[in-house]
Amino acid sequence: MNQEKIRNFAIIAHIDHGKSTLADRMLELSGNVSKREMTSQILDNMELEKERGITIKMNAVRLNYKGYEFNLIDTPGHVDFSYEVSRSLAACEGAILLVDATQGIEAQTLANYYLALENDLEVIPVINKIDLPNSDVEKVSNELINTFGFTKDEIILTSGKTGEGVDKLLDAVIDRVPAPKGNKNSKLKALIFDSVFDSYKGVIVHVRIIDGELNFKDKIRFMSNNSNYDITELGYTTPKIVNVDKLSSGDVGYICASIKTISDIKIGDTITLDNDPCDEPLKGYEEVKPMVYSGIFPVETREYDLLKDALEKLAINDASLTFIPETSKALGFGFRCGFLGLLHMDIIKERLEREFNLNIILTAPSVIYNVCLTNKDMVSISNPSDLPPVEKISYIEEPYIKTNIFTPIDYIGPIMELCENKRGTFRNMEYINETRVNIHYELPLSEIMYDFFDKLKSVTKGYASFDYELIGYRQNRLVKMDILLNGEKVDALSMIVHKDFAYNIGKNMVNRLRSIIPRQMFEVPIQAFINNKAIARETIKPLRKNVLAKCYGGDISRKKKLLEKQKEGKKKMKNIGSVEVPPEAFLEILNLRS
Amino acid sequence: MIKSCYIHIPFCKKICTYCDFCKFYYNEEWASKYLVSLENEIKLKYNNDLLDTLYIGGGTPSSLDISLFEKLLKICKTFRLNNNYEYTIEFNPEDINDEKLSLCKRYGVNRISIGIESFNKDNLKYLGRDYTNFKEKIDVVKKYFDNINVDLIYGLEIEDKNTLKKDLDKILELDVPHVSCYSLMIENHTILNNMGVKPIDEDIDFDMYKLINDKLKEYNHYEISNYAKEGFESRHNLTYWNNEEYYGFGVGAAAYIEDKRILNSKNILAYINKKYNSFIEELSKTDKISYELILGFRKTKGISIDDFYNKYNIDIKELYNIKDLIKDNKLIIKDKYISINSDYLYIENEILSNFV
Known part of the structure; x- marks a missing residue:
């Protein structure tokens, strides 16, 4: 394909603004997928994605339209995954900025727009869902014009549902998105923007060829570690797999090379030819920095290796997942894992359980604290139980964020109240139009990790959207709270809390634990401690009855079955000291502050 | 050599709200056909072992009218009993009369188990059972038999410790040598369960259990729910708890024979048509040891x-x-x-x- 006829672009949008449906229509219009083959939202092929209705992993598909080669790269819509958005944008020259005609600009619309600008992309503004009776094209157009400075003529109107305007949009992609600039005759430079592990093919590497050409059976080299591989398969997806002999500058496609060493693949790395390497790798990506850390432990110790294997496989197509071994006195051997946010954590947890069939315990998520010691050393702590003794601490800093909360003006009051309760500081408020505002607060990151999303949703009846950016660290009066179960400190339940809130949190925590941990054969005290001083206590009463009083007319098999069931139940519990604790207990802190 | 045998009579005049045994409303024609099939099943499977204990339970065996009742006892004459046998039949209090009891005596029954369950009228209504003058009925039984058990159910949501205490006092007045006390279980497929009844608080349940142990001190508490005067322990039930083998005849009856736990079909129509097709659990040595422990530790x-x-x-x-x-x-x-x-x-x- 003539490089002048290639268009590489992504669709960026706030969650639920109809990105995947629009992509489906494009596939249909270009004839890639027949009507018969259309399952709703083809690009969301992970079971979890379909279920949650969100795109987690991007996918690249190639379509042919009016003699042009389009490479459409799908992007996630959730705030946790802006890093992945940024990765896919680096492989593009253009972006379709999609806005729901019934909703208008939302928090992620803004965030994604700025990501596109940072990547120097041509942005095509699109108002989608114009078929809906409550759509307000006029109002949303004005928002786009006022907020981003688009002109009225630039805006394209579409309906992913009916297909209206999709042809105009594809024409605009041809007209406005620049062709790739690379040089076919230069030495090979291919950018890895995604990878997936396949049990038959090994690692599948998704690339954008920037310069040069890549041929089937070439020997490639990964520039970050100089490892090399013979290519076994080259191709692209439509979304069906199409094998090709060659990928040239401007193309998007995938490479298989029987790569089993997962750690050889780094997203953002540059691939070149082993026998004719380029001099300089591409700029690549900044290393992603996890915002939230949590311990993941197998319920049964012998599943440690399985868990390790599973995390490695997940990390291969999720560059933002990090993990290092961790040992907990209470939970044994496991991993300290870093996530982009809570949704990301939740998704990893579910994938470990569903795809790998593991019984795992997650500990309460923590942010990274900067701890300044009395000897002026600064240490970073992502696990509250690692906090040095209080007498060695000079002060503790915690990460702060600045919010973008898009809301109808009716909810300004409740939102401000919510933010104040979360230790927030009001900064300012921008009017998007006469009925909607963007509220900026500064909040400790740890406060939005818990029930902030849910609370925001409920106080605004779901009308507000939320996004945030990290703005640095601030000193606060923070202390470590320990939980003792039956007199034994449970390191996995320790948390760092603000001193003024500690008493309430402690009281809530022991109370919650009391209701979630079943009664045992003995009395179990639960205590919350700060600096070796008890601040709250509850007691789980001993179990009083667990017996089958009547043995029916000699039907004894039934009794055995009942005992087997009870034993199964116990297997899911973690034995701490001699107390059987259900895995949920370790996440109970999440439900605490409400 | 199998030493025990259980016979199941699934008919009742009234269905109790808590019962999930295999039971049906009494119907003379069906009962009559049932006994024919029962006799057939015994002939088919009984190997002429010399039995130590024989137990006729239900349902309500005493609900059979007098001629069928005698027919049942006649059928059970098939079994060879040793010299020191225990032969129990279950009675509902309202079925107790001289006629049935003298028949029992004549056919060699030597132990009567009576489902009183409670003396409290509210409790009985809750359980779906009838009130009679229990003391009078027990006195009639005592004319014929000295080995008597009465059943008591406790732990009803409408019951308090005081009600239970009164029940226990009345039990003591009866002066019978064996008492079974069962904490009410809300089983699936029972009227109580359908009504959405939940088990009572375990602390109250446990307190009631302690009260029972306290009140029945003069009895030997020989199994979780069973109390007996010296020498009156239920030998039939001890067969179960000692993990020994036993026959089980009748619809839904359980048996333990030659390392297999067998459960008869619960379908009465099939049973009457002599289809006893059973569910069989073959036991490995490990299984047998499991059973030995989970049953043995009840004692x-x-x-x-x-x-x-x-x-x-x-x-x-x-x-x-x-x-x-x-x-x-x-x-x-x-x-x-x-x-x-x-x-x-x-x-x-x-x-x-x-x-x-």
Whole structure:
């Protein structure tokens, strides 16, 4: 394909603004997928994605339209995954900025727009869902014009549902998105923007060829570690797999090379030819920095290796997942894992359980604290139980964020109240139009990790959207709270809390634990401690009855079955000291502050 | 050699709200056909073993009218009983009369088990049972038999400790040698369960259990729910708890024969048509040991260490985590018997679930 006829672009949008449906229509219009083959939202092929209705992993598909080669790269819509958005944008020259005609600009619309600008992309503004009776094209157009400075003529109107305007949009992609600039005759430079592990093919590497050409059976080299591989398969997806002999500058496609060493693949790395390497790798990506850390432990110790294997496989197509071994006195051997946010954590947890069939315990998520010691050393702590003794601490800093909360003006009051309760500081408020505002607060990151999303949703009846950016660290009066179960400190339940809130949190925590941990054969005290001083206590009463009083007319098999069931139940519990604790207990802190 | 036999009579005049046994409304024609099939099943499977215990339960065996009742007793004459046998039949209080009791006596029955369940009218109504003058009825039974059991149910949501206390006082007045006290269980497919009744608070349940143990002190508390005067322990039920083999005849009846646990079909039509197709669980040695433990530990005296060794050629103390449980004082060794510490008897499943 003539490089002048290639268009590489992504669709960026706030969650639920109809990105995947629009992509489906494009596939249909270009004839890639027949009507018969259309399952709703083809690009969301992970079971979890379909279920949650969100795109987690991007996918690249190639379509042919009016003699042009389009490479459409799908992007996630959730705030946790802006890093992945940024990765896919680096492989593009253009972006379709999609806005729901019934909703208008939302928090992620803004965030994604700025990501596109940072990547120097041509942005095509699109108002989608114009078929809906409550759509307000006029109002949303004005928002786009006022907020981003688009002109009225630039805006394209579409309906992913009916297909209206999709042809105009594809024409605009041809007209406005620049062709790739690379040089076919230069030495090979291919950018890895995604990878997936396949049990038959090994690692599948998704690339954008920037310069040069890549041929089937070439020997490639990964520039970050100089490892090399013979290519076994080259191709692209439509979304069906199409094998090709060659990928040239401007193309998007995938490479298989029987790569089993997962750690050889780094997203953002540059691939070149082993026998004719380029001099300089591409700029690549900044290393992603996890915002939230949590311990993941197998319920049964012998599943440690399985868990390790599973995390490695997940990390291969999720560059933002990090993990290092961790040992907990209470939970044994496991991993300290870093996530982009809570949704990301939740998704990893579910994938470990569903795809790998593991019984795992997650500990309460923590942010990274900067701890300044009395000897002026600064240490970073992502696990509250690692906090040095209080007498060695000079002060503790915690990460702060600045919010973008898009809301109808009716909810300004409740939102401000919510933010104040979360230790927030009001900064300012921008009017998007006469009925909607963007509220900026500064909040400790740890406060939005818990029930902030849910609370925001409920106080605004779901009308507000939320996004945030990290703005640095601030000193606060923070202390470590320990939980003792039956007199034994449970390191996995320790948390760092603000001193003024500690008493309430402690009281809530022991109370919650009391209701979630079943009664045992003995009395179990639960205590919350700060600096070796008890601040709250509850007691789980001993179990009083667990017996089958009547043995029916000699039907004894039934009794055995009942005992087997009870034993199964116990297997899911973690034995701490001699107390059987259900895995949920370790996440109970999440439900605490409400 | 099988030494025990259970016969199930599934008919009742009235269905109790808590019952999930195999039972049907009494109907003379069906009952008559049922006995024909029962006789057939016994002929088919009974190997002429010399029995130690025979137990006719239900349902309500006493609900059969007098001629069918006699027919049942006649059928049971098939069984060879040893000299020192125990032969029990269950009675509902309202069925007690001289006619049926003298028939029982004539056919060799020597133990009567009576479902009183409660003396309190509200309790009885809740359980779906009738009130009669229980004291008078028991006095009639006593004219014929001295080995008598009465059943009591406690732990109803409408009941308090005071009601239970009164029930226990009345039980003591009856002066019978055997008492079974069952905590009400809300089973699936029962009227109570359909009504959405939930079990009572376990603390109250446990307090009631303590009250029973207290009030029935003059009895030997020989199994979780059973209390007997010296020499009046239910030998038939001990067959179960000693994990010994037994026949089971009748619809839905359970048997344990030649290392198999067998459960008859619960479909009465099929049964009447002589289709006994049963569910069979074949037991490995491990299964047998599991059963030996989960049943044996129901007895307050526990399991004989020597008998266990003779049966399985294994030292019981080496099994599972029994050593740790002994060290924790959850299991106790006394007079060559190993038993559950009585403090843990009412939560014994916590310990028994180690053994399955």
